[in-house]
Amino acid sequence: METVQLTTDIWMLRFAVGQAYAVRIADGFALVDCGAAGAERDILAALSGLGARPQDLRQIVLTHSHNDHAGSAAALVAATGATVAAGAADAPVIRGTVPEPPPVLLDWERPIFDSVAATVPPMPPCRVDRELADGDLLDWGVAARVLHIPGHTAGSVAVHLPDAGVVFTGDTVANVERLMLGVFNVDREQAAQSFRRIAELDVDIACFGHGEPILQGAGDALRAVSP
Template sequence: MDLVEVVPGLHLLRLGFVNAYLWHDEDGATLVDTGLSGTGPAVGAALDELGLRGHDLRRIVLTHSHPDHSGSAAELAAWSGAPVLAGRADAAVVRGEDPGPPPVVTAAEQDLYAVASADVRPAPAVPVVQALDDGDVLDLAGGAVVLGVPGHTPGSIALHLPRHGVLLTGDTIAGSRSEDGGPVVLGPFNTDRTAAWASLQRLAALDVEVACFGHGRPVTGSASSVLRAATDPFG
């Protein structure tokens, strides 16, 4: 696990090939995504490194239901007592009531999908205490606006922290893996590629300095212009 400060109050947790994010201030902490099943101890270590304990975790927000992002939600919720929040259309999947639609894998994505899904176990079911809708505002970072961004999954969400110029996109957009930065792209493995592209365009229209992705490195300056130049290389 790598722990990297993105902006004051926001840390990136690199959990293998998946990113989670931790916002923390005097009112407590919010974890955005949890990594694969079994990464709970790494998240606990990140909290320890920041001087936080389980009771400091006020909520766990899932950007979508895929098991590489929701896999440790049940473990962390049981350990900390933090409620789990997810997009309304993904809530039944997180609760284990619905398998959810499979991704429509394009020909260009097939090899990548085979590698990415090889060791991914199903996420243990966990109650969703709050189903989130577009326009909801969460009490963190001076007001975090929930944006419904369907396409990667039906209930995918992003979080906009307007007071800080920060956007957390989930898997709607994928960042570069290069240390030198690089272009960002439409995230692969979507259930509805047309809807996902429309969601990317909605996010790109925001005025943000920092963009944080479910995979790849954050963009920490002039993020809006980078998002507006995003492409779809897997289509």
């Protein structure tokens, strides 16, 4: 795993598939997503490198329920005592009480999905301490607002830091080779509507679930390609 500092208080944790983000908050650290099962060892090592003890991880915010974003949550909770927050509609999947709804794949997405899915281990069930709704505020010591952005999954959320001009988009937006609507959606048109909502934000920095973050002029870039 590679750790890349993006701002004074945000680091990207890049895995073989996808990425997560460590955010310094008022009383420690939060994670936005946490990679696949098994990523917990690298995440804890990365936090240690930032001067954090395991108990300094206060919260894990899951942008959605897919294995490559929520897989290590249960192990991290056991190791750190962190709380878990996720979109209300995805919470039952993360808890393991209902199966993950399959994506509706376009023809060109299917071979990509099959090759990626085979490399990601299943997600152990994990408790969800807080079910997030649109407009919720996170207790980070700075303005941190939740946007419900369904379409990739029913409960997908983004996190907007308005004062810092940052948005964490989850997989609704991707920046793999080009800036684009994310793939493997349960409802592509709904995901496109959510993309357009994100693009309306006044942000300079956009952090994606897959692909390089945009560190300058993110809002303009998103609006230029909004579906």
